[in-house]
Amino acid sequence: MFCVTMTCKGRAVMSKFKVLAALALTAVTMLGAPVRAQERDVKFILDFISLGRHAPWYVALGKGYFKEEGLNVTILPSKGTADAIRSVVSGIADIGFIDVPSLVASGSAGGAIKIVAVNYQKAPxxxxxxxxxxxxxxxxxxxxxxxxxxxxxxxxxxxxxxxxxxxxxxxxxxxxxxxxxxxxxxxxxxxxxxxxxxxxxxxxxxxxxxxxxxxxxxxxxxGLDIYSNSIGTTEEYLTKNPDVVKKFVRAALKGWQYALAHPKEAAQIQIQYVKALNPDIIAEEVEILKRIAITPEVEKNGFGIVSLDKMKKTVDFMNNNVDIPGEKLTAEQIYRPGFLPEKPILPQ
CATH class of the missing domain: 3.40.190.10 (Periplasmic binding protein-like II)
Structure with a gap:
């Protein structure tokens, strides 16, 4: 029997609509797949176990700054800066929170690591x-x-x-x-x-x-005018992933900007990831961070700013006063410019 009624025609139209909708959904799914595939996993290691002073990194995570850059960042604790250096050199972590004096003190063992941004403008x-x-x-x-x-x-x-x-x-x-x-x-x-x-x-x-x-x-x-904790990775990782490092630095520095402007909120964000911490201590530590992270240079040029002259001063201070194993590093070996945001991220 042939269908000639309006009801049958409506069913035919609805059937065609369902087919078109399914095709459209398939197309959207296919278009969306590459976007998700482009999200890059990054392992970032701290200079110690997670403490209140590390809240800015968790703010960058919790506020979605890393996600906005297409990065899926995992924050890892360490046993100390030496452990963080070893982890980055060995590839356990991609990027680390590296103390520059400790890096210089490691001598040739830390030669593969390059600093791209300085967080602690003053030694703590x-x-x-x-x-x-x-x-x-x-x-x-x-x-x-x-x-x-x-x-x-x-x-x-x-x-x-x-x-x-x-x-x-x-x-x-x-x-x-x-x-x-x-x-x-x-x-x-x-x-x-x-x-x-x-x-x-x-x-x-x-x-x-x-x-x-x-x-x-x-x-x-x-008078101790030297740099301290900074963002560092290996020369190999920088060469293969320059855009990833730039995106990480930009997102991380936004986290520092926000956390230092909102210590109590930063504390609430961090305890979502590290529940054992005391939010009051976190907020107080973040307040203290301002003393070593915000300087006139940062107020003018943004978080992460690096002066080659001060980097030389830092390296020379360590090389001249600490027993260094193996070959001594130079500021030019340690520092790699060009990875800070084009638009400076200034304190709020």
Whole structure:
């Protein structure tokens, strides 16, 4: 029987519509597939376990800045900067949060890593004491001080070089070898009058010491003008993936911009990824980051800015004051320009 009614014609039209819709959906799916395929996996390793000072990286993740650049970024913890350097060199991580002095101190072992942006414009190294207690507030007070650190670390050598810069006899510093995890408890128990820690540790030290005020002698406030933690990757990765690195840097620096302008929100974002952290400590650490991440150069030229002259000063300081294994690195070997955003990302 032939169908000649309007109902049958309507069914025919609907059937054709369904076919066309299916074809259209297939076309959209096929067009969408390459976009998803272009999203690039990137493994980024920190300089230590995740702490409040690392909130800017998680802000870049949580706010979708990496996704906007087509990057699927995984943030990895490390056992320390030396571990981060090894992980990037070996390919375990693609990009790392690399301390420039530590990179120089690694000598030829770190020669493959290139710095493309500097986050810590000022070194975060502190000599922490207590008030009441040793209460160190100026370099001359470092003479004859017992200093809790590690004899295998280069930080005592930095402090000693800093003492000489400020006219203090470095031979009088008495370095007490203390495991990293035990330094704050020993300071709190008055078993050692001073310890080395990054300035961002102040909120945690303040909570551990209830009967005194922690005092940080920030070396960069008294003439130690060197770079510290930065974005680094290998020469090979840079050569093969220059656009990926540029996109990563741009997204990361947006995270730094936003986090430093909104510490409390940054804390709430980070605890979504690292639930064990205290959001109050995170926010306080982010506030402290401003002291070492925002300088007049950053206010003028944007986050991540690198001066070759200051990079040379950083490298020379380390090469001249620390025992370097193997071949000594130069600033030209370490730094690779051209990976910062064309439009500077300025502090808010």
């Amino acid at each position: 190294y502190c000599v922490f004491t207590l008030d009441p207690g040793a209460n160190i507030t100026e370099p001359k007070q470092l003479a004859n001080l017992e200093f809790g650190s590690s004899t295998s670390s280069f930080l005592p050598r930095i402090v000693q070089a800093f003492m000489e810069m400020n006219g203090v006899d470095s031979k009088t510093l008495k370095v007490i070898n203390i495991d990293g995890a035990a330094r704050v408890p020993m300071l709190a128990a008055r078993k050692v009058p001073s310890i080395d820690q990054f300035i961002m540790s102040e909120p945690s030290i303040r909570r551990a010491v209830t009967d005194a005020k922690p005092k940080c002698l920030l070396l960069s406030d008294f």
